Amino acid sequence: METESKEKTNALISRRNFLKAGGGVAFAVAAYALLPELPVADGNAPGKGELVEQKIFAWVHLRTDGRITIYNPAAEMGQGSMTALPIILAEEMDADWSRVRIEHSPIEPQVYGRPGFGGGASMITVGSRAVSGYFDGLRIAGAQVRQMLLSNVAGKWKVPVAELTTEPSVVVHKASNRKISYGDIAEFMEIPESSPSVSLDQLKDPKDFRLIGNENVPRFDIPAKTNGSAQYSIDVRLPNMVYGVITRSPVYGSKPRLLNEKMIRSTAGILDVVVLEHGIGLIAETIEIALKAKDKLVIDWSEGAKAETHNSEMAPEEYERIAVDRNARGSSIESTGNVASAMKAAARTFSADYLNDHIYHAQMEPLNAVVSVAENGKSAEVWAGSQAHDSARASVAQALDLEIAQVKYNPQYLGGGFGRRSTSDYVVEAAELARVVKRPLKLIWTREDDIAYGMFRPMSLQRMEAGVDKTGNITAWKHTIVGTGSRLLASGARNDFYTFPNQEIELRSVDHGIRTKHWRGVAHGPNKFAIEAFIDEIAVVQKVDPYEFRRRHMKEFPRALNVLDTVAMMSDWKAKPKPGRAKGMAFGERSGSLCAGVCEISIIDGKIRVHHFWAALDAGIVVQPDNVIAQTEGCILMGLSSVLYESITIRNGRVIQSNFDDYQLLRMKDVPDSIDIKIIPSTEKPTGVGEAGLPVVGGAVANAFAALTGKRIRHMPFTADKVSRLLKESE
Amino acid sequence: MAKFAFNLNGKKVSVEADPDTPLLWVLREKLGLTGPKYSCGIAVCGACAVHVNGEAAPSCNTPIMLIEGRNVTTIEGLSEDGSHPLQEAWIEEQVPQCGYCQSGMIMFAASLLNKNKKPNREEIAEGMNRVVCRCGTYLRVRKAIEKVIADNE
Incomplete structure (x- = not known):
């Protein structure tokens, strides 16, 4: 099915031109045929009649009045890609930003994708990769547009292209003192059969950037997010629309048997009852009828699902056994040198275990989607907020036995993603219910559904062992990760910016049969916490300043060292904190970006209180500095929330927490007095910023706690209970 | 019904x-x-x-x-054209990220300022504590409210 659809897309886009760019693929497409399919975001969208006259480029629509529409291929979940990606293109196009408007691109990965994990083109928005993944391609696309504008003017004025320059949205011929606006060029513009070739070395010198790195370019989506007009899929209302809800397996894998179907069906306003593999779906005329009936469902759930065996409170004991089991063999993440002999030769050895609980995404918009299936079942339309609009579209097509081209897809803003929305289960569910009712259907997960059937960042145990030589430097490093979720536990375990000559990093997986998922930063949170807290322990026991101790092992990595030194300076690391306060430091890399953080804490009413947080970030070229600061503030606050409060308990496979009353999140009262962030200036290629600030939080807080109390807090979250237990313990 | x-x-x-x-x-x-x-x-x-x-x-x-x-x-x-001082401050300070909680944030902030023209930090924290933001925009929420307070002086 997918192949057929690809062929269709190929036929549709006859002038496709792939350009190799920096190991990736940039797409420069004259896509006249695609544009009428564009989602109509507002009344200003072009009508079909206008399209014939206008010259169109797949990424850009330039109108004769000078307005420029740039299409954003990434999901907008709050991270700002919807603005950052068009800025990159507009920079090389030399577009007047005040005339640019942004729309979601069509969901066509062959045109708008970036090189995906499997080699194919993908539109998935994950791992903080939108800017880094599209950077070269969008610059080239922008430069191609500019090149086409220049050659059209050169032809018209009969001057060499080389004599032409641009100012924002204006082509200039200095020799004859002539200027023409992009809009005016659109009046006579001819788009060549094949796009002009532009190579990376023909692009702007970063010092000439007008938009990239400009602190005064605001985010496009923000005004609509201050007046209620920004549209999320949960806001979609369609004529004749009905509502869907589903009660899902309380233990993952158990199957439902509805015991009171007759009673439910006879409820006024209930249109249908749909038995699914993993739950009972209800379709109703109104959301309130659906929710009331949902409360009345009596379901017998099958027993014997694997997840029933999981009890998160008991799991650490099992993990400890596995961690010390000499016969256990996991998968190797890193193996350098000879750890066993280095441990033997060590002047001193250290070991400690660190733990983290399951945690929940808690995106503020509960999962939902709107799907409409045609009366004849031959086409469908979807409105969804997904981190993978392309696979959501393909999954709906598959669920409805349709071709991808038969599914019209309208990407919406996401009320938070954090990794949860890269799986499209909720969009497929909406399609499954909509197919039954043949009316537009809005499926809403209640918050309770969203938690009970959540996909969690998995709990894990990190057994850390190290040996130091006579000078106190780490020569042997062994990190054993035990937990569920397999590769979800691996990210961030490597030490790419410390020199540890002998290393073994190993993952020992236990399958609990529960739902686990990427969560902002994936395993960087747990792994960097363990690594950075352990380094701190080794330093402090040896009476070495933890900052100096890190520096010693970071000598070979000047960029990392600079980040560390910067945060030390920002936080006045060497200065003695006020009585009752202490500082802690941590370093981490994520998606290519380097971040170091310092926090200052105290303990107030038995709770850890974070007063200040400083962070330095090297993310290469930064497209939107203010947004990068906002992302880093967000990372630190979401990190603090997870480190101080968040925990999901699973007993016999059932999630114990049910809503935000028993799953505590950080609130305004917990916000530090200040968070200072410094972006290191750079002309290196951009790296990810959506997660980079988060992994340092656990280590920084734990290390500050140790500096303040002399006690090591080794199990996230650092709740008041744990703090009080630790403080009561005798030395 | x-x-x-x-x-x-x-x-x-x-x-x-x-x-x-x-x-x-x-x-x-x-x-x-x-x-x-x-x-x-x-x-x-x-x-x-x-x-x-x-x-x-x-x-x-x-x-x-x-x-x-x-x-x-x-x-x-709240305003006819999104021009309530809080809405303008929200844009000025580039507060929203995903934006989903922001209607709630702004409505609570407006209510707070209706009752108390010049809340201090603790009062802002108290008044805004009922709204959860998962993206972590709290700092900018606070900054935007403090901007409106300063502009009123």
Whole structure:
């Protein structure tokens, strides 16, 4: 099915031109045929009649009045890609930003994708990769547009292209003192059969950037997010629309048997009852009828699902056994040198275990989607907020036995993603219910559904062992990760910016049969916490300043060292904190970006209180500095929330927490007095910023706690209970 | 089903609904005002906040029968054109990220400033503590509120 659809897309886009760019693929497409399919975001969208006259480029629509529409291929979940990606293109196009408007691109990965994990083109928005993944391609696309504008003017004025320059949205011929606006060029513009070739070395010198790195370019989506007009899929209302809800397996894998179907069906306003593999779906005329009936469902759930065996409170004991089991063999993440002999030769050895609980995404918009299936079942339309609009579209097509081209897809803003929305289960569910009712259907997960059937960042145990030589430097490093979720536990375990000559990093997986998922930063949170807290322990026991101790092992990595030194300076690391306060430091890399953080804490009413947080970030070229600061503030606050409060308990496979009353999140009262962030200036290629600030939080807080109390807090979250237990313990 | 009449963003409206239908569903699904958001459904996260008789209140578990005859303002009615000083400060400080909680944030902030023209940090924290933001925009929320306070001086 997918192949057929690809062929269709190929036929549709006859002038496709792939350009190799920096190991990736940039797409420069004259896509006249695609544009009428564009989602109509507002009344200003072009009508079909206008399209014939206008010259169109797949990424850009330039109108004769000078307005420029740039299409954003990434999901907008709050991270700002919807603005950052068009800025990159507009920079090389030399577009007047005040005339640019942004729309979601069509969901066509062959045109708008970036090189995906499997080699194919993908539109998935994950791992903080939108800017880094599209950077070269969008610059080239922008430069191609500019090149086409220049050659059209050169032809018209009969001057060499080389004599032409641009100012924002204006082509200039200095020799004859002539200027023409992009809009005016659109009046006579001819788009060549094949796009002009532009190579990376023909692009702007970063010092000439007008938009990239400009602190005064605001985010496009923000005004609509201050007046209620920004549209999320949960806001979609369609004529004749009905509502869907589903009660899902309380233990993952158990199957439902509805015991009171007759009673439910006879409820006024209930249109249908749909038995699914993993739950009972209800379709109703109104959301309130659906929710009331949902409360009345009596379901017998099958027993014997694997997840029933999981009890998160008991799991650490099992993990400890596995961690010390000499016969256990996991998968190797890193193996350098000879750890066993280095441990033997060590002047001193250290070991400690660190733990983290399951945690929940808690995106503020509960999962939902709107799907409409045609009366004849031959086409469908979807409105969804997904981190993978392309696979959501393909999954709906598959669920409805349709071709991808038969599914019209309208990407919406996401009320938070954090990794949860890269799986499209909720969009497929909406399609499954909509197919039954043949009316537009809005499926809403209640918050309770969203938690009970959540996909969690998995709990894990990190057994850390190290040996130091006579000078106190780490020569042997062994990190054993035990937990569920397999590769979800691996990210961030490597030490790419410390020199540890002998290393073994190993993952020992236990399958609990529960739902686990990427969560902002994936395993960087747990792994960097363990690594950075352990380094701190080794330093402090040896009476070495933890900052100096890190520096010693970071000598070979000047960029990392600079980040560390910067945060030390920002936080006045060497200065003695006020009585009752202490500082802690941590370093981490994520998606290519380097971040170091310092926090200052105290303990107030038995709770850890974070007063200040400083962070330095090297993310290469930064497209939107203010947004990068906002992302880093967000990372630190979401990190603090997870480190101080968040925990999901699973007993016999059932999630114990049910809503935000028993799953505590950080609130305004917990916000530090200040968070200072410094972006290191750079002309290196951009790296990810959506997660980079988060992994340092656990280590920084734990290390500050140790500096303040002399006690090591080794199990996230650092709740008041744990703090009080630790403080009561005798030395 | 019964009929309920109330003032919504300065206009009289009347809706038919079961008396226990939450105000939020009436606003969003019957009247098409989707600024207030559904998030927790139990009045602990603030995303659904509106003003009832001038005071910020969650709408997700307030039955419509209690709204009869009252004045309800949603984010759509806070200003005619998005020019409330808080809305402008929100843009100036580039507060929203995903944006889903921001209607609730702004409605709570407006209510706070209605009651107290010059709240200090503790009072801001107290007044805004009912709204959860998962993206972590709290710092900028605070900055935007403090900007409005400073501009008023």
